[in-house]
Amino acid sequence: MVKELEEIAKVKKCTTAQLALAWVLQQRDYIIPIPGTKRLKYLEENAAAVDIKLTEDELKKINNAAPLGFTKGTRYTEQAMKALNR
Numbered sequence: 033m034v035k036e037l038e039e040i041a042k043v044k045k046c047t048t049a050q051l052a053l054a055w056v057l058q059q060r061d062y063i064i065p066i067p068g069t070k071r072l073k074y075l076e077e078n079a080a081a082v083d084i085k086l087t088e089d090e091l092k093k094i095n096n097a098a099p100l101g102f103t104k105g106t107r108y109t110e111q112a113m114k115a116l117n118r
Contacts, residue, residue, distance in 0.1 A: 036097040046084055053081035055094050 034048075041051045049067075056065040067078045086094070106113060 036093060040086075040090055040093060044084055044086075044090075046081070047077065050077060050081040050084060051086075051094070053078055054084035054086055055091065057082060058086055058091065 037048050037051060041048045044051060044054075046054070053065050053067060056063060069075050069078065108116070
């Protein structure tokens, strides 16, 4: 998955983070990603993702690399979950 995304980012001359933001922006007009950062450099990098336009083929490649439900699961391991809210 990562390799495919890195290849698309290289072609688009952007970072994989920018690619991910561009993908989110192209899903629906009413969806706005809210990435967090502490550095101005990354804020500017994130904002530049709005200028990245993905083709239908690129969107299809991204969707195939990370299909719906790919990230499904708990945020932490079972052991870490037990340590939460003690």
